[in-house]
Amino acid sequence: MTAGAILLILGFFFLGGSALFAIYWAAKTGQFSNVSEGAATIFDEDEPVGTPTDRFPAKKSQ
């Protein structure tokens, strides 16, 4: 087996392992629990749920 092939196989383990670690880490830190709260994290007091934040510009200057 060449050095390149060994490197490649180690690379597979590293990449696959990092994906598994990411899932493990996410589960451990509670990223998969409280999902309804998670959905609301992009809103705050300034721009709460129920407030549209984009609109065509008005035709005349105000």
Next chain:
Amino acid sequence: MNSPSLLSSLNPSTEPDALDSIERAEIDASTRIPVLLFFASAIFWLLVGSSLGLVSAWKMTNPALLDSFSWLTFGRLRPAHLNAVIYGWATPAAIGVGLWLTARLCRIPLLHSKLLISAAIIWNLGILLGICGILIGDGRSIEWLEFPAYSTPILFIAYAFIGIWTIIMFRFRKPGHIYVSQWYLFAAFLWFPWLYATANILLVWQPVQGPAQGAINWWYAHNVLGLWFTPIGLAAAYYFIPKVIGRPIHSYYLSILGFWSLALFYSWNGMHHLIGGPFPAWMVSASVVASMMMFIPVITTAINHHMTMRGHFESLQWSPTLRFIVFGAVSYTVVSLQGSSMAIPALNTITHFTDYTIGHAHLGLYAFFTMILFGSMYYIVPRLVGWEWPSATLIRWHFWLSAVGILLMVGALTLGGLLQGLALYDVASTFRSSLEFANPFRVLRGISGFILLAGQLVFAFLFVQMLLKLGAPKKGPALFTKPAEQTNDTVAI
């Protein structure tokens, strides 16, 4: 606020929570220069890339067009078009949107803007060198990697800066939940350098032999779509659709499922480009199966976006951002289901090597990804320059030219490609007749190119006006105060 030095950010012993709490407007302002730099250069390359594509398209019906200049021959123009729009337009625009979203979702101001400004400058030098290299005849005959060997390391260095920056931002983010868009962004920002480096090492620096080149080539080309453009596009859709209408995503659980199933299945898909090629049957079969499994992330995303929008479709009338993004999100569903169906060998036999594939590529990169990028820019740019878009009418022109142009292009290529494929498949019919079937549709495609380019010129005009803050000051999204301030003109479509 004092921003940490690059060395202290890279030092593992630095305390990650040393940053002060900060307002959203300040976070937006901190992203101004790098994001605008990426956007401006992206729009420049979009115009260049589309013009190159337009000339290539007309050469398909008029082969003698401009053939007296070697650098304007089809074999150079077509790869120059592809590389200009992929690496010159879509990638920097995606980076710009990604930087802005990352700063907002990490809830900290953008750190190390000098690193990003250098990345933008180096990246554009690499693109300029690469496009000129292709036009003078130095291009490589590897689809999606035509840039000559002297420009790819420059691009990789620029990209490495962005990869490092992503990790620093993730590390220093405000504690709390990681929103689904952030998963997509973080993954995409790390997947792309991995893909680009792997493909360049195995195809350019230490080329593998024989058919394995084809396997790596299509593994790369498909993953650029699936693991780079798609996650950035979905990150934007998952942020902007709820944010613009002011309603949390319908099912956050489904969005997370969509992310992880995309990560699991998409990287297997590339081999479906090689159905019928000289490969072990299991390689192609595994890819066909993975292409079918893509129904899971695609359907979950489609259901989720549709259910979030339900009851809010009238908002497409008043929000330019949403109009483009919803067009892009719907196209994502269509293009993904079409892509899965094209992996079915029975259909692939007809569509392979025809214009059908070109139609599919433009449905993905224009109707889905480019429209999402336009929509995101309509939201982001006013918040960076503190100025309102100067003309609602021109935004509408931009939308309708883009929408009509891309639907015409995809429709013509899809229908023409099917007729072409059926004629190619028919043993009684000549090769010439397959071209005659395709020809009128190629003329329509050429016309659609003019329509798309016109839309892009409108957008470039609006963007320059924004940068220079031209036009009368207006109230609106950038300085948005109360949603009730709807004026009569916003009802017009």
